[in-house]
Amino acid sequence: MNQVDALPPDFSVGLANAVILATDAPSLLLRADLTVMVASRSFCRTFGIDPAQTVLRPLTSLGAGEWNIPQLIALLQATASGYAAVESYEMDFHREGQPVRHLLINARKLNYPSDESATLLLSCVDVTEARHREQQKEDLLREKAVLLRELNHRIANSLQIIASVLLQGARTVQSEEARLHINEAHHRLMSVAELQRQLALSHLERVVLADYLASLCRSIGASMIRDPSRLTIEVDVDDSVVTPEVSLSLGLIVTELVINALKHAFPDQRGGRIVVGFASTGEGWELTVRDDGVGLPEGPDQAKAGLGSNIVRALVMQLDATISMAAVNPGTLVSVTHDAADAANAQPTPAAV
Numbered sequence: 001m002n003q004v005d006a007l008p009p010d011f012s013v014g015l016a017n018a019v020i021l022a023t024d025a026p027s028l029l030l031r032a033d034l035t036v037m038v039a040s041r042s043f044c045r046t047f048g049i050d051p052a053q054t055v056l057r058p059l060t061s062l063g064a065g066e067w068n069i070p071q072l073i074a075l076l077q078a079t080a081s082g083y084a085a086v087e088s089y090e091m092d093f094h095r096e097g098q099p100v101r102h103l104l105i106n107a108r109k110l111n112y113p114s115d116e117s118a119t120l121l122l123s124c125v126d127v128t129e130a131r132h133r134e135q136q137k138e139d140l141l142r143e144k145a146v147l148l149r150e151l152n153h154r155i156a157n158s159l160q161i162i163a164s165v166l167l168q169g170a171r172t173v174q175s176e177e178a179r180l181h182i183n184e185a186h187h188r189l190m191s192v193a194e195l196q197r198q199l200a201l202s203h204l205e206r207v208v209l210a211d212y213l214a215s216l217c218r219s220i221g222a223s224m225i226r227d228p229s230r231l232t233i234e235v236d237v238d239d240s241v242v243t244p245e246v247s248l249s250l251g252l253i254v255t256e257l258v259i260n261a262l263k264h265a266f267p268d269q270r271g272g273r274i275v276v277g278f279a280s281t282g283e284g285w286e287l288t289v290r291d292d293g294v295g296l297p298e299g300p301d302q303a304k305a306g307l308g309s310n311i312v313r314a315l316v317m318q319l320d321a322t323i324s325m326a327a328v329n330p331g332t333l334v335s336v337t338h339d340a341a342d343a344a345n346a347q348p349t350p351a352a353v
Contacts, residue, residue: 024040024042037055064095064096184259207241214235253336319336
């Protein structure tokens, strides 16, 4: 026999009453028929009930009858019968002339082995302010998402306007070298504008890499390839998704590598194709740009590193990745590899995860 079994029923009930009266939490001690045995001072104060009007009163008649809630009554009756327990039951509580409150209800059956009657301990917590703060946070997040999407739209539009102005300016420039630099700046702006468009269409948390790189390569091809039957850009990307920050870096790397291949791999109207690939394995990933052009120059004709190469190296370092270039038969393969042991904040994650 434990200590509770050894206590007389009247003593056990009296002890429970004393505990309820002393607690700071809004609580009730109820009989099996949901008659109030005792209500805590906090309960009476919270719900504007005269303590003298609670003892031996049905729960459904407390106050102006606002506790006569069918769903709650059914749950308490099932609890008194031993078939259920009320755990963190959230409900809207209505009082005439008062704002709706959100309550979290818990109820337990107290068993006294030497007493045949069942007693219920009911406690409640007012979570109105907490739910209000959560709602405010959700509203702010939604508003922020809407503003960011609108901002991305405007940035994309502005970049396209700037790119158009650059292109118009290139037509009036006499120097072929200057015209070439302006055209390269135009292509870079268009790639960033395409990223901004993709971000505006996404939920700003993850970017589907296959869709983004396919759209980006279509944009580059449309602006730089005069004869699509001669030159093509293909995309072979798995179902990885990345953060907007990572997608920006990857997009700019692809832009530079593809533009470089279009400029140098296919001279004298040579035909061919460029394949942009991406695959993630576990926590690592690899981005590749391969062409079937003339291959890498050798000896004194080897190309010097320019602005595009410096941009790529900086972006690769930002992604905690490494870059390599190899001659293939035919053409050139450039690989950007992020090892699984590198910084986790730059890793793409498979969409299925």
